[in-house]
Amino acid sequence: MAEASTKSDYVVGVDLGGTKILAGVFNGSMECVGTSKVSTKAQRGLDAVVERIARVVQDSVDEADLSLKQVAGIGIGAPGAVDFPAGTVIFAPNLEGWKDVPLKKALEKQLDVPVFVENDGNIAVLGVHVAELKGKPRNVVGIFVGTGIGGGLILNGELYSGYGHTAGEIGHMVLQVDGPKCGCGNKGCFEALASRTAIFQQIKAAIKDGQKTLLTEILGEDLADLRSGDLRKAIRRGDKFVDRVIESAAEFIGIATANLVNVLNPEVVVLGGGVIDALQDEMMSVIVETANDYAMPGTMKGVEIIASKLGDDAGITGAAVLARKEAKKAA
Ligand SMILES: [Zn+2]
DSSP states (O other): OGGGOOGGGEEEEEEEOSSEEEEEEEOTTOOEEEEEEEEOOGGGOHHHHHHHHHHHHHHHHHHTTOOGGGEEEEEEEESSEEETTTTEEEEOTTSTTOEEEOHHHHHHHHHOSOEEEEEHHHHHHHHIIIIISTTOOSOEEEEEESSSEEEEEEETTEEOOOTTSOTTOGGGSBSSTTOSBOTTSOBSBHHHHHSHHHHHHHHHHHHHTTOOOHHHHHHOTTOTTOOHHHHHHHHHTTOHHHHHHHHHHHHHHHHHHHHHHHHHOOSEEEEESHHHHHHHHHHHHHHHHHHHHHSOTTTTTTOEEEEOSOTTHHHHHHHHHHHHHHHHHHO
16 A cells, blocks of 8 residues: 555665666565666666666656655665675676776765665575575575576575675686686686576587587577577477586586585575576476585585575565665664
């Protein structure tokens, strides 16, 4: 009931990605009452992206028949290292030119609503923990496989961000010494082996070397517009090559899971992101099997490895959870 709600009842969650920006308005019961989406267009430069974030927030609020005056806070999940107290994006490998961007300051000036910026992996695990797992498990590890690989940790019931607020960079665990180069400058990172970017690179390189695959029949030789869903299609039509590439990525995800379970022994490891959403049926059993093979005996006992059902909504939900928490603190 919008008319009975006060200002503090509404928050907006924003998922800032390399290709698209999603915004969702949530009411006091954390139900999503309006959403909006725009493409990021990072190549147009920083100011243009900030402008687009402001616009998608306004559109989502308009969709919910509300005004910005009724919004208590805006949470934003950004793909990179974040200085949380300052609300600055320190570095975002998938957003061209993003270095030390004072996102909180810029948006608060435009929208006149408190803004809270957090790393997108942290945001996603927060969304899954609160909205999907109902806050029950005390310890949760989130692994989100998309353009890159993001991660987040809930430890003792709270988001764990570490000494310098950089914890949870699961995608940059080195799983193969001298492996393929990663966007962070290192070699053999988890992200360089099993992200969508890594999977697509492996496929394209093999085709160049003469590998035959149904993918070129579906999309043409240059694989323009290749998506994770095309990989699923090819596998289901019997493409053994694509099946092998995906199996190998799933094995790396399983190995990463085993490492994390050995270190943290959480109740739940939750997997999400575009690659998992599209290829769940193909990947989950390999991930679970490999994790069990590699984990130290006894450490996997009772540990659940699940695929998130929130899909694309994990980001906006988590960002809204953050906005609610922080706005309450500030009030
Ligand atoms: Zn890396």
